[in-house]
Amino acid sequence: MNKHLLVTGGAGFIGSNFISYLLSNSTYYITNVDYLTYAGTYENIQPFEKSNRYRFIKCDIGKDNDLRSVFDQEYETIINFAAESHVDRSIMDATPFIETNINGTFNLLKAVLSGKARKMIQISTDEVYGSLQPTEPPFTEETPLAPNNPYSASKGSADLLVRSFFKTHQLPLIITRCSNNYGPMQYTEKFIPKVISNALNDIPIPLYGDGLNIRDWIYVEDHCRAIHTVLEKGVAGEIYNIGASEEKTNLEVIQMILKQLKKDPILINYIEDRKGHDRRYSMDSSKITKELGWKPIVSFDDGVKKTIDWYKQRVLERR
Template sequence: MERHILVTGGAGFIGSNFIAHMLINSNYFITNVDSLTYAGNFENTIPFEKSNRYRFIKADIGQKDELSKVYDQKYYAIINFAAESHVDRSIEDALPFIHTNIYGTYNLLQAVLTGKAQKMIQISTDEVYGSLEPDESPFIETTSLAPNNPYSASKASADLLVRSFFKTYQLPLTITRCSNNFGPMQHTEKFIPKVITNALNNIEIPIYGDGLNIRDWIYVEDHCRAIHSVLEKGVSGEVYNIGGSEEKTNLEIIDCILKELGKDKNLIKHVADRKGHDRRYSMDSSKISSELGWKPIISFNEGIKKTKEWYRQREQNSG
C-alpha cells in the first residue's frame, strides 16, 4: 500500500536533505510544498525530479487558500520543516516569522484535524529553551520554554499550538527539537557556510562579540535519520530532543574550518554582539536514544570535511 507524506519547506536546507534521505531509505511517496523564499533553493530539489515518488507544489503554508491545492490526496504524515529561521532577520522584522512559523503551523494542524493527514511532526529547535550558563546541565524535553529572540519565540509559539491540539483533540502529533545543523545545501547567511565561503574567497569572517558563544552541532544527515525514526516509532504527544553532543565555541568552529582550508586567522573580524545573543545551547538526546534507538554517527570533524568539500565544489562550479 502506498504511503504519502507531505514535507513542508522541502527546498530549504534540512527539508531537502530529509527528502534526499527518504527517497533513498524508504518507500514513501513525497509531496514537497515550499513557497521558495530566499531560504528555499529550487536547485536543491532538482535531483528529486528523477524519482516517480516525488512531486513539488509551490505554496505558502501561511496562506490557507494556497495550501489547499496540496490536499488532492490524504497523507500518512506531515513533516513541517517550513520556517523562517534566521535570528538576525527576526530582530529586524518579526512579521514573516509570525506568518510562517505560527500561522503556517496552525494551518497544518487544521489539516490533521480535518482528516487530510493522519499525523504530523513539528520540526522545532533547541532555541525555544533559551540560554544555558556554562555549568548548567543540557536541555531536556521538560525544560521550560524561554525564547530570547523573535525567531525562537515564534517557534515556541508553534510548539505550544501543537501541544494544545494534542491535548484538546488527541491528535497524533509529535515535536522534535534539534541542535544546530550543518552540512550541504545550507544558506550562506548561516554561520558555518558563511565561514567556509568567506574563507575560500579570502573575505573577512565576522564573529559576534568575543566568539565564545557555545552551540551543540549535528551533521544534517544524523538529524534526518532521527526524524525518520520519529516518523516510524515516535509516540503521539511526545517531544524528542536531538543533539550531536558536539559543543563548540564559535571561535573553535572558525579555527577548525580555517585549518581545514589552510587559511590564516587574520581573516577573523570581531563585530558588535547580536542583540539578545544566547550564550550556550546543549541538548540531552538520551530520550530519543533510549526509546527510539537513534544516535548520531557522523562526528563533527567528519561532517566539516564533507561540508567543506561540498561548498568548495559549489564555488568552483559557480566560478
C-alpha cells in the same frame, strides 16, 4: 499500499536533505511544499524530479487558500520543516516569522484535525529553551520554554499550538527539537556556510562578541535519520530532543575551518554582539536514544570535512 508524506519547507536546508535521505532510504511517496523564498531554492530540489515518488507544489503554508491545492489526497504524515529561521532577520522584522512559523503551523494543524493527514511531526529547535550558563546541564524535554528572540519565540509559540491540539483534540502529533545543523545545501547567511564561503574567497569572517558563544552541532544527515526514526517509531504527544553532544564555541568552529582550508586566522573579524544572543545551547538526547534507538554517527570533524568539500565543489562548478 503506498504511503504518502507531505513535507513542508522541503526546498530548504534540512527539508531538502531529508527528502534526499528518504528517497534513498525508504519507499515513501513525497509531496514537497515550499514557497521558494531566499533560503529555499529550486537548485536544492531539482535532482528529486527524476524520482516517480516525488512531486513539488509551490505554496505558502501561511495562506489557507494556497494549501487547498495541496490536499488533493490524504497524507500519512505531515512533516513540517517550513519556517523562517534566521535570528538576525527576525530581529529586524518579525512579521514573516509570525506568518509562517505560527500561522502556517496552525493551518497544518487544522488540516490534520479535518482528516487531511493522519498525523504530524513538528520540526522545532533547541532555541525555544533559551540560553544555558556554562556549567548548567543540557536541555531536556522537560526544560521550560524561554525563547530570547523573535525567531525562537515564534517556534516556541508553534510548539505550544501543537501541544494544545494534542491535548484538546488528541491528535497524533509529535515535536522534535534539534540542535544546530550543518552540512550540504545550507544557505550561506548561516554561520558555518558563511565561514567556509568567506574563507574560500579570502573575505573577513564576522564573529559576534568575544566568539565564546557555544552551540551543540549536528550533521544534517544525522538529524534526518532521527526524524525518520521518529516517523517510524515516535509516540504521539511526545517531544524528542535531538543533538550530537558536539559543543563548540563559535571561535573554535572558525579556527577549525580555517585550519582545514589552510587560511590565515587574520580573516577573523570581531564585531559588536547581536541583540538577544544566547550564550550556550546543549541538548540531552538520551530520550530518543533510549526509547527509539537513534544516535548520531557523524563526528563534528568528519561532518565539517564533508561540508567543506561540498562548498568547495560548488565554488568550482560556478567558475
